[in-house]
Structure formats: C-alpha cells, structure tokens
Amino acid sequence: MIRIEETTENNFLIEISPNYSLRGWSRVIFLSSLAFICLAIGVFFLFMGAALILPFAGLELIIVLICFYISFRWSQQKEIIYISNEKVKLEKGRLIKEKSWEEFRSFVVFEVETDHYNSNQFCFQSKGQRFYFGSFLNEEDKLILKNELKRIIIQLNALSPGM
Structure with a gap:
C-alpha cells in the first residue's frame, strides 16, 4: 500500500506498507x-x-x-520516505522507527534494479552506499511507486535552487 502526500509546498511524504486484508x-x-x-x-x-x-x-x-x-x-512493516528540495530521508520500522537514513538530495540517486526473478528493487544510492526500500510491495505497487517517485523527482528538479 502506498500513500503519497505533499505536506508543504515541494515537500513530499511517501508511506509504504504491505497489503493486508485483516485489520483490527x-x-x-x-x-x-x-x-x-x-x-x-x-x-x-x-x-x-x-x-x-x-x-x-x-x-x-x-x-x-x-x-x-x-x-x-x-504486515506491520512501514517505510516512510521524505523528499524535499534539499534532503531525502528514509525511515524503516514497525510500530516505532527502527532505522533512519538522511542525505542531501543533490548526492542521492534513485535506482531501479531488476533481480534474477525479474522483480524491481528500489534503492537510493549515495556516497557508494545503497539503501533499499519497498521490497515487500507487489509488482503493481512497485510500478506505481516508481512512477510517482519519478514524477516527484522531475518536479523537484524543475525548481530553481533554494526554493
């Protein structure tokens, strides 16, 4: 399940969690x-x-x-991606934040890799390190996430610096 929200102008919050049918x-x-x-x-x-x-x-x-x-x-896994014009932040956890990574957006590259099962894997690469996310998503949700991240990155790249 993917939820995308523009919190303030040009600041995006993407919440990723596995699909599950039974709740509460x-x-x-x-x-x-x-x-x-x-x-x-x-x-x-x-x-x-x-x-x-x-x-x-x-x-x-x-x-x-x-x-x-x-x-x-x-099914309680959750990954949250914050993207702004200045920074990219990735948080992983279940009920609480277990891992967090933050980097300046100018140093980060968004990559889509294909594994040996022909499934997409997403990662942010920065300074020689890779930070994978969204591994629990199905192929349909991965395609949606890929297109939305591309749209957000293109929108942020079109802005002039400092905005």
Whole structure:
C-alpha cells in the first residue's frame, strides 16, 4: 500500500506498507471463529470416544495462531520516505522507527534494479552506499511507486535552487 502526500509546498511524504486484508477487530473475529470451530470439533470427538483428537486440535490451534501472529507482525512493516528540495530521508520500522537514513538530495540517486526473478528493487544510492526500500510491495505497487517517485523527482528538479 502506498500513500503519497505533499505536506508543504515541494515537500513530499511517501508511506509504504504491505497489503493486508485483516485489520483490527476483523482479526479477532476471524481467529476466534477458527478457534471455536477447531475446539468444537475436538470436543465432539472427545464425546464420541476419540480422546486423542482434542490435544491435537489444541496443538493445531496453537500452530495456526503462531503463524497468524508472525504474518500480522510482518504486515506491520512501514517505510516512510521524505523528499524535499534539499534532503531525502528514509525511515524503516514497525510500530516505532527502527532505522533512519538522511542525505542531501543533490548526492542521492534513485535506482531501479531488476533481480534474477525479474522483480524491481528500489534503492537510493549515495556516497557508494545503497539503501533499499519497498521490497515487500507487489509488482503493481512497485510500478506505481516508481512512477510517482519519478514524477516527484522531475518536479523537484524543475525548481530553481533554494526554493
């Protein structure tokens, strides 16, 4: 998911996060219904005399909940790009900022690389270092991000220095 905002004149904020379908209470409702069905089946088989089904139903439920937790935690990733006429700033993190990079825009080059899977990878290059971002986006979102970044860079390059 990409959200682009022009905060002030010629200052852009681009927020990048993975697509996810379950948010907030819908996660709780989905996981609760899954747990209810799994445990109901286990209790049914317990009453039918198959007592070993219930522990395995509980084990299955624990494994599914762990997998969903990992997936939900992954979907909390967020990358924020600030672009102004003077600076480029990239922040990465989940709920809080974990990594931050900032450089003068005149020293930064935006590059689009193609990996061996024919997928685009985005990076800012400055002073021999590469700072990758947007790796979790699908190809459609990567194309949108690429076009929007090009548009923003062209718009900022058209300005006279110091504006």
